[in-house]
Amino acid sequence: MTGRVRPGWGVLALATLAVLFFVAPLLGLLARAPWSELGQALASPEVRTALRLSAVCSGAATLLSVVLGLPLAWVLARHPFPGRSAVRALATLPMILPPVVGGAALLLAFGRRGLIGQGLYAAFGIRLPFTIWGAILAETFVAMPFLVITAEAAFRAVDQRYEEAARSLGAGPWTAFRRVTLPLAAPALGAGTVLCWARALGEFGATITFAGNFPGRTQTVPLQIYLLIESGGFDQAIALSLVLVGVSLAVLVLLRDRWTSAL
């Protein structure tokens, strides 16, 4: 890498500013952190409830995303059909859609008087909004596109000729998928799953709109952080924020170079 031209001073200054802009909030968080009372802040019952709820909801949302998203990614990657790009655009829309709008849309679809929710309630007595299922659904809605996008790329990257080789050796389509395609795509699929989970864990807008803010039921960590800041519980809010920062950093380390290549 010798002989590279050094960027101009102006560019360098702006780039440094950008880095500072990213780092400053983190530094602010660390500087104000109540390090000595961190354990105590995290031990309070309501904080622990929120942490547990977040773990359950994000886990369930990730599971749901894998169950629904992997087949979708597979179809998008391997089975051309008319309107495929439209379907792909729809599947990735929640990545760009403001989460609050997503939550409102979920409410209109799955609410008690919603398009589908009405029928669900009438037929099975199932009510989704303002329940833990609502929180899981909201997180899935926002997080699944991350899995679909990365998994489609992962499936695409597997040379189809390996599947043909497997077929010619007596493996049916499912065995070929399970023993050849899946293992070859596994690292990228893992990265996509982690990315999806991280997004579900941090979900706020869609959840609060669709599922509300009920402690123990729909009040996940991000919602509680918001509530704590509103009500002056800064120490606890910072403690919880640090937990999420820690998770994010762990994800970043875990994915390292996959972060960009998988997307």
Place this chain on the structure above:
Amino acid sequence: MTLALQAEVDTVVGQRQVRASVEAASGEIVGILGPNGAGKTTLLRTLAGLHPMRRGRIVLEGEVLEDTADGRWTPPERRPVAVVFQHLLLFPHLSVLDNVAFGLRSRGSALGAAKRQAIELLTAAGLDDRAASRPAQLSGGEAQRVALARALATDPRLLLLDEPFGSLDAQARLVARRHLTEQLRSHRGVTLLVTHDPVEAMAVADRLIILEEGLVVQAGTPDEIRDRPRSRYAADLVGLNFVRGRGDGTRVVVAGGGSLVTADPQDGDVLVVVHPRAVTLSGHQPQGSARNVWVATVESVDLDLDGDRARVRTMGAMPLVAEVTTAAMRELELSPGAEVWVSVKATEIQSYRA
């Protein structure tokens, strides 16, 4: 001779139509030769069930694998057919052992039995010490052997080899070819070997099929093709000059212009071959008895590997290639653009019905 394989294939790949009929007896090795893009690989893929047929029928040892007339189609995994792909396609995430055991496992063998059998096959291939390696750690020759062992593991009734030595250098090719012939000795099914290397095909195959632009232009034993090639490509493969013409007694009017005198009379459309060594070049009008004499311009001069002979390509009405000694080449000062007298004896010209 009962035919183990009877296939009529009619399919399309891209813009190319491939229409070929392939027949072979048990234990027979049939070489499929043809230039790039002739449809060789498509033919193999169709036989393996990896490429759809438009029309046709594939019967292997009495079992109809595919028949477009009644819609019968056996999926690739249920055909007793194995493929060694051009790029081998060893599974990169599996060990050599698991690669070889893959087919056995897929076809229902228990894990332990499959691994034991795979070890035996690897031992027979001289690769038992590589069982735990990943494909990426193998040399080209080793990978080629593993691919062959993997394909033969399930005892296929039809073995398809697509340019199996394509990725090897000349030295490794010789070793691999010897290994292949050894391995195929115990294979009782049919083997189809796709290649564009005539030496390879002639050395390994019992019979050859020549495929050009999706069509079979000739099928026969290596000797038949050596003696009477039916296309320019086939003639090039065996190193003969090839001309199409119209016979009128002992005279052949050549399609491109000019005519040749032959020894045995033929009427109608004929194919003519002349061995390059039978084409004599001289600096002045030859005095001998040759019936075919003309002046031509040298187009190119290529020395052969030993450096004691040269192939001289001439231009003109009858563009023949002459093979001369390098001594003669120097004496005649043959170089591109030079004028020479070309002569061919009538008895050196083979003509046969087109």
